[in-house]
Amino acid sequence: MTFTFRQLQEKCKEHQQDLYAVFNDLSKVFDSVHRPGLWAILSKIGCPVALVDIIRSFHDGMRASVIENGERSPEFEVSNGTKQGCGLAHFCSVSSSA
Numbered sequence: 315m316t317f318t319f320r321q322l323q324e325k326c327k328e329h330q331q332d333l334y335a336v337f338n339d340l341s342k343v344f345d346s347v348h349r350p351g352l353w354a355i356l357s358k359i360g361c362p363v364a365l366v367d368i369i370r371s372f373h374d375g376m377r378a379s380v381i382e383n384g385e386r387s388p389e390f391e392v393s394n395g396t397k398q399g400c401g402l403a404h405f406c407s408v409s410s411s412a
Contacts, residue, residue, distance in 0.1 A: 347394065348394060349394055349395075356369065376392040377390065377392065378392050
């Protein structure tokens with residue numbers, strides 16, 4: 315990634331173009347998504363209600379537990395964030411902060 319970024323810098327300088335970069339801490343992106351905001355943003359940008367409902371169904375009722383020293387905690391509800399690997403996480407964290 316560093317090599318690629320350096321190449322972009324050089325090309326932009328060579329062609330006298332501005333370069334804008336954003337760096338995200340992806341470990342926080344997944345955990346920081348406000349779900350009601352996610353549904354509102356998706357609706358606002360024109361996602362069909364049926365699609366928003368499908369995406370919401372992946373997250374509603376999400377439960378987790380923690381394993382510490384080989385012992386599993388009781389399950390608890392996860393009410394914010396998206397599942398790791400969800401392609402919506404990055405989009406929503408950027409949009410909700412704007």
